[in-house]
Amino acid sequence: MMNDWSEERLARAALSQICEPARPGLAELVDQQGADQVFRSLLAASEDSAWGRRARSLNTADLVRAAEVLGIRLLIPSDDEWPSPLADLDNISCLGGMAGSSVALWVRGPLRLDEICVATHPPVAIVGARSSTRYGEAVAADLAGSLSHEFPVISGGAYGIDVAAHRGALAAEGRTIAVLAGGLDAWYPRGNTAVLDEIAARGLVITELAPGIRPTRAGFLARNRLIAALAGGTVVVEAALRSGALNTANWTVALGRVLAAVPGPVTSALSETPNRLIRDNEAVLVSRADDVRALLTPVGEQDELPLHGRPREFDDLDPGLLAVREALPARGDADLDDIAMASAKSVTQCQAALVRLELMGLVTRSRTGSWRLARR
Amino acid sequence: MMNDWSEERLARAALSQICEPARPGLAELVDQQGADQVFRSLLAASEDSAWGRRARSLNTADLVRAAEVLGIRLLIPSDDEWPSPLADLDNISCLGGMAGSSVALWVRGPLRLDEICVATHPPVAIVGARSSTRYGEAVAADLAGSLSHEFPVISGGAYGIDVAAHRGALAAEGRTIAVLAGGLDAWYPRGNTAVLDEIAARGLVITELAPGIRPTRAGFLARNRLIAALAGGTVVVEAALRSGALNTANWTVALGRVLAAVPGPVTSALSETPNRLIRDNEAVLVSRADDVRALLTPVGEQDELPLHGRPREFDDLDPGLLAVREALPARGDADLDDIAMASAKSVTQCQAALVRLELMGLVTRSRTGSWRLARR
Numbered sequence: 192m193m194n195d196w197s198e199e200r201l202a203r204a205a206l207s208q209i210c211e212p213a214r215p216g217l218a219e220l221v222d223q224q225g226a227d228q229v230f231r232s233l234l235a236a237s238e239d240s241a242w243g244r245r246a247r248s249l250n251t252a253d254l255v256r257a258a259e260v261l262g263i264r265l266l267i268p269s270d271d272e273w274p275s276p277l278a279d280l281d282n283i284s285c286l287g288g289m290a291g292s293s294v295a296l297w298v299r300g301p302l303r304l305d306e307i308c309v310a311t312h313p314p315v316a317i318v319g320a321r322s323s324t325r326y327g328e329a330v331a332a333d334l335a336g337s338l339s340h341e342f343p344v345i346s347g348g349a350y351g352i353d354v355a356a357h358r359g360a361l362a363a364e365g366r367t368i369a370v371l372a373g374g375l376d377a378w379y380p381r382g383n384t385a386v387l388d389e390i391a392a393r394g395l396v397i398t399e400l401a402p403g404i405r406p407t408r409a410g411f412l413a414r415n416r417l418i419a420a421l422a423g424g425t426v427v428v429e430a431a432l433r434s435g436a437l438n439t440a441n442w443t444v445a446l447g448r449v450l451a452a453v454p455g456p457v458t459s460a461l462s463e464t465p466n467r468l469i470r471d472n473e474a475v476l477v478s479r480a481d482d483v484r485a486l487l488t489p490v491g492e493q494d495e496l497p498l499h500g501r502p503r504e505f506d507d508l509d510p511g512l513l514a515v516r517e518a519l520p521a522r523g524d525a526d527l528d529d530i531a532m533a534s535a536k537s538v539t540q541c542q543a544a545l546v547r548l549e550l551m552g553l554v555t556r557s558r559t560g561s562w563r564l565a566r567r
Numbered sequence: 568m569m570n571d572w573s574e575e576r577l578a579r580a581a582l583s584q585i586c587e588p589a590r591p592g593l594a595e596l597v598d599q600q601g602a603d604q605v606f607r608s609l610l611a612a613s614e615d616s617a618w619g620r621r622a623r624s625l626n627t628a629d630l631v632r633a634a635e636v637l638g639i640r641l642l643i644p645s646d647d648e649w650p651s652p653l654a655d656l657d658n659i660s661c662l663g664g665m666a667g668s669s670v671a672l673w674v675r676g677p678l679r680l681d682e683i684c685v686a687t688h689p690p691v692a693i694v695g696a697r698s699s700t701r702y703g704e705a706v707a708a709d710l711a712g713s714l715s716h717e718f719p720v721i722s723g724g725a726y727g728i729d730v731a732a733h734r735g736a737l738a739a740e741g742r743t744i745a746v747l748a749g750g751l752d753a754w755y756p757r758g759n760t761a762v763l764d765e766i767a768a769r770g771l772v773i774t775e776l777a778p779g780i781r782p783t784r785a786g787f788l789a790r791n792r793l794i795a796a797l798a799g800g801t802v803v804v805e806a807a808l809r810s811g812a813l814n815t816a817n818w819t820v821a822l823g824r825v826l827a828a829v830p831g832p833v834t835s836a837l838s839e840t841p842n843r844l845i846r847d848n849e850a851v852l853v854s855r856a857d858d859v860r861a862l863l864t865p866v867g868e869q870d871e872l873p874l875h876g877r878p879r880e881f882d883d884l885d886p887g888l889l890a891v892r893e894a895l896p897a898r899g900d901a902d903l904d905d906i907a908m909a910s911a912k913s914v915t916q917c918q919a920a921l922v923r924l925e926l927m928g929l930v931t932r933s934r935t936g937s938w939r940l941a942r943r
Contacts, residue, residue, distance in 0.1 A: 215896065284905035288897030326832055441893065445911045454830030454842055456702055457854040466830055469845060470852035471886050476845050478833040510847050517817065520591070521664030529660035533821060 193264050196255055202226035203267045203295040204254045208401035209233060209245040213289035213413035219281060221294050222268065257402035258297070263375050266296040266304065274308040280420050283445050287438065289413055292420075293399040299375050300395035302366060307343045307395065313423025314343040314368060315487060316443070318415075318436045319352025320429045320461050327352055327429030327461060330453050332359030334426060337480030339365020342487055345422050347371070347414060348396070352428045352436070354383050361389055368395040370418050372410035376402040415439040423487050424449030426477060430464035437464050444473060449486045451477040511536075515544035516553060516564070524561035569640050572631055578602035579643045579671040580630045584777035585609060585621040589665035589789035595657060597670050598644065633778035634673070639751050642672040642680065650684040656796050659821050663814065665789055668796075669775040675751050676771035678742060683719045683771065689799025690719040690744060691863060692819070694791075694812045695728025696805045696837050703728055703805030703837060706829050708735030710802060713856030715741020718863055721798050723747070723790060724772070728804045728812075730759050737765055744771040746794050748786035752778040791815040799863050800825030802853060806840035813840050820849060825862045827853040887912075891920035892929060892940070900937035 194200060203226040210217055221229050236243025258265055266273050277292040284290055298304060307314055315338055317331050332355045335344040339360035346353040348369035360367035369390045373379050375398055378387040390396050399417065400410060415435060419425055419442035427450070430436035443450045452474035455462030468474035477483050518534035518541075519525055525533070531541045545562055548554040555565050570576060579602040586593055597605050612619025634641055642649050653668045660666055674680060683690055691714055693707050707728045711720040715736035722729040724745035736743035745766045749755050751774055754763040766772050775793065776786060791811060795801055795818035803826070806812035819826045828850035831838030844850035853859050894910035894917075895901055901909070907917045921938055924930040931941050 283909055285894065285896045285901055285909045287893055290909075326834065330833060441890070445894075445909055447911070453833055454838070454845070454852070456832055457706060457829055458702065462830070462854075466852055466854055467886070469830070470854075470858075472848070473886070476830070476842055478838075478842055478846075482846075510843070510849070514817070514820075517663055518661065518821075520661045525661060533659055533661045533666075 193262065194255075194258060198227050199225065199269070200265055200267055200295075201251050201255070202230040204258075204265055204401060205230050205246070205249055205251050206233075207293075207295045207297070207399060208249060208254060208404065209242050210294070211409055211413070212293065212399045213291060213409075213416060215285055215288070215290035218291040218294055226267075226294065253403075254401055257374075257376055261376060261402065262299060263402070264298050266298055268292075272298075272303050272305045274304045274421055276308050276313075277417070277420050279446050280416060286416070286441060286445055287412060289409075289416060293417065296397055296399055297375050297401065298395060298397045299391045300368075301393065302343075302368070302395045304368075304395060304397065307366065307368060308421060310423075312341050313487060314345045314421055315483060316345045316418045316422035316425040316439065317352065317356035317428060318346055318418065318425060318430075318439045319427055320431055320434055320436065321349050321351040321353075322431075322461075323351035323355065323429045324459065324461060326455065326459075327453075328355035331355040331428045332362070334428075334453075334480050334483060335359030335367070336363035336365065338483060339363055339367060341484070342423070343368055343394075345370060345418055347411075347418060347435075348379075348383055348387055348390070350380055350382065352430075354386055356428075357386055357390055361386070361393065366394055368397060368421070370414055370421070371396060371398040372400070372406035372414040374398065374400050374402040374404040377405075379406050411435060412438055416442045419443040419446055419448060422448065424451060424483070426483055427452040427465045427468060427474060429453075429455060429459075429461035431460050432463045432467075434464050440464075440468060440474065450474040451483060451486055453477055511540070512544050512548055515541055516548055519554060519562060519564050521564070524557055524563045526561045530562060569638065570631075570634060574603050575601065575645070576641055576643055576671075577627050577631070578606040580634070580641055580777060581606050581622065581625055581627050583669075583671045583673070583775060584625060584630060584780065585618050586670070587785055587789070588669065588775045589667060589785075589792060591661055591664070591666035594667040594670055602643075602670065629779075630777055633750075633752055637752060637778065638675060639778070640674050642674055644668075648674075648679050648681045650680045650797055652684050652689075653793070653796050655822050656792060662792070662817060662821050663788060665785075665792060669793065672773055672775055673751050673777065674771060674773045675767045676744075677769065678719075678744070678771045680771060680773065683742065683744060684797060686799075688717050689863060690721045690797055691859060692721045692794045692798035692801040692815065693728065693732035693804060694722055694794065694801060694806075694815045695803055696807060696810055696812065697725050697727040697729075698837075699727035699731065699805045700835065700837060702831065702835075703829075704731035707731040707804045708738070710804075710829075710856055710859060711735030711743070712739035712741065714859060715739055715743060717860070718799070719744055719770075721746060721794055723787075723794060723811075724755075724759055724763055724766070725811075726756055726758065728806075730762055732804075733762055733766055737762070737769065742770055744773065744797070746790055746797070747772060747774040747782070748776070748790040749782035750774065750776050750778040750780045753781075755782050787811060788814055792818045795819040795822055795824060798824065800827060800859070802859055803828040803841045803844060803850060805829075805831060805835075805837035807836050808839045808843075810840050816840075816844060816850065826850040827859060827862055829853055887916070888920050888924055891917055892924055895930060895938060895940050897940070900933055900939045902937045906938060
């Protein structure tokens with residue numbers, strides 16, 4: 192037996208079978224009253240209550256057997272392995288009619304979920320369209336491969352971008368977690384069976400739904416909130432205007448997590464959601480793993496977002512400094528007002544930038560207080 | 568004779584041959600002292616002065632002849648056709664060692680420059696890499712074609728994105744202006760001769776350099792400032808990390824004009840500059856002509872940036888309203904605080920959005936002040 196089947200665990204197992212996930216107030220109610228009490232109330236509910244009918248017809252022994260046969264551990268909030276970031280879901284009242292943390296998590300795989308969810312190197316969600324292009328798949332796989340040793344890669348196990356991200360992480364021998372919208376007794380989609388088997392063998396496959404439950408539209412939406420909540424940030428790679436990835440993005444923003452998006456050609460319908468999120472400043476544009484790394488690294492340990500391409504003379508300058516440096520005349524002095532005007536920045540910003548540039552040896556200050564480029 | 572060769576015009580013609588363009592202070596000095604006075608000073612300058620030597624060896628009759636033979640008009644600031652937006656260049660002290668308006672403009676083509684530069688429908692600059700891809704060329708040509716009737720398309724006549732933009736405008740029978748870095752007696756690059764001939768016949772080709780002067784690196788940079796200044800906004804389509812387009816972008820920002828950029832695949836080196844400008848909020852992401860149109864339309868006449876794709880149920884909602892609408896539960900009421908939390912917006916923002924949604928018939932308010940989705 193992998194699991195210690197206490198009353199509380201059994202009752203939470205039962206509730207995860209009876210109740211649709213992400214029902215507003217449910218997880219909190221269970222935390223307050225205890226799962227056993229909530230389960231008993233459902234057993235006593237009227238025939239009008241779907242949950243009541245389901246509670247009375249449930250055989251908890253079947254759930255226990257399924258879990259043990261499949262090597263599934265059932266996590267509940269009092270377990271050490273319970274991922275603490277899910278608590279943030281309790282601070283959001285409602286998104287698309289859903290809210291709250293999970294009653295329980297069904298987990299398969301050798302990794303420990305609490306060790307995956309660490310603040311210094313949180314998981315990164317990589318999500319996007321099922322009907323992706325080679326471009327999006329290549330980017331998702333590359334990002335996942337580069338990040339997955341430091342930042343475990345979470346996705347939904349779906350076709351397209353999801354599975355490309357999982358595959359990228361697996362190929363790099365990194366860590367990856369699939370969060371599914373149905374019970375772990377059957378993989379969905381079946382076409383991803385080989386990958387999901389491998390994730391279960393080397394990473395983690397998790398769900399808040401009991402074995403035997405098949406994915407529903409509501410299940411997918413509820414699953415998206417778990418992806419957003421478990422991850423320190425979400426990267427949207429390719430997604431059409433209407434896409435499940437947009438729902439994950441909305442959860443990410445509501446949770447105050449970092450939302451990033453990979454831009455794509457404006458000629459592709461699959462660029463619409465990432466490009467729109469970037470345009471509206473809902474997501475930060477990321478081009479490569481270093482960009483994501485910088486966003487996920489806690490403030491304080493964080494460098495400026497890197498400039499790209501082969502390093503040349505000033506490529507390690509941040510864009511703000513570069514703009515101020517370029518506002519100086521090629522020869523001769525300029526005073527602070529002129530530099531501010533030429534760089535289209537405020538005098539205060541310029542002053543700060545010039546002092547930094549001076550410390551870097553890139554500009555010099557005259558006795559009269561004007562500035563010039565340092566001789567090189 | 569197309570031109571009235573007053574002393575002032577002759578002297579400005581001479582100065583545009585003698586002096587490198589965009590020399591800080593030059594245009595202002597000429598405005599203050601008169602071109603004739605400045606020219607006389609140069610004639611009297613010492614042998615050490617390159618400008619003095621050039622002034623003494625100049626035959627102004629050659630310039631007049633070249634202009635008349637080629638059908639070039641020479642514009643000076645007192646002409647009605649002089650483009651007033653160039654005056655904004657006098658408010659920027661220095662960018663990369665360059666500053667100021669032009670002493671004169673040599674112009675070929677049937678359009679009138681003052682009629683091109685109108686505030687309600689200003690020209691749009693479309694610029695980018697010479698070594699562009701089919702993607703960038705297609706986007707530049709499409710944008711130019713769609714915009715060029717309302718917003719004349721300005722570019723630099725170079726290979727790649729520039730000529731794709733000019734061609735797109737010409738193909739759509741729209742208006743286009745090429746701003747060149749050398750005299751109008753010879754086209755540069757020669758490979759674009761057919762297009763430049765057509766622009767001279769149907770649009771405008773302009774430069775601040777006298778006939779006979781060949782493009783130099785400084786000339787290209789000075790030219791970029793004219794493109795930025797003449798346009799109401801600049802769109803960067805494809806550009807590598809180091810690109811002339813970045814210089815045009817910097818002038819655009821320094822001038823307080825709108826800078827836009829078309830994102831591209833992160834796997835292409837030619838996406839680096841547009842994606843970086845977008846990432847750093849220096850440029851607004853644009854995907855199609857409507858996005859550019861919205862940016863160029865003066866505030867007040869301006870709609871929200873359009874949402875893209877085929878219109879469906881809520882696609883005409885602006886993203887802010889959509890987010891608030893989606894924060895409401897699928898069934899039942901929510902109060903303002905909960906909606907604010909779920910939409911990750913402030914209570915004030917939510918209140919404003921809800922009132923707008925109510926007017927649109929999309930949400931309803933209960934007697935207790937809570938909100939719910941309208942029945943549809």
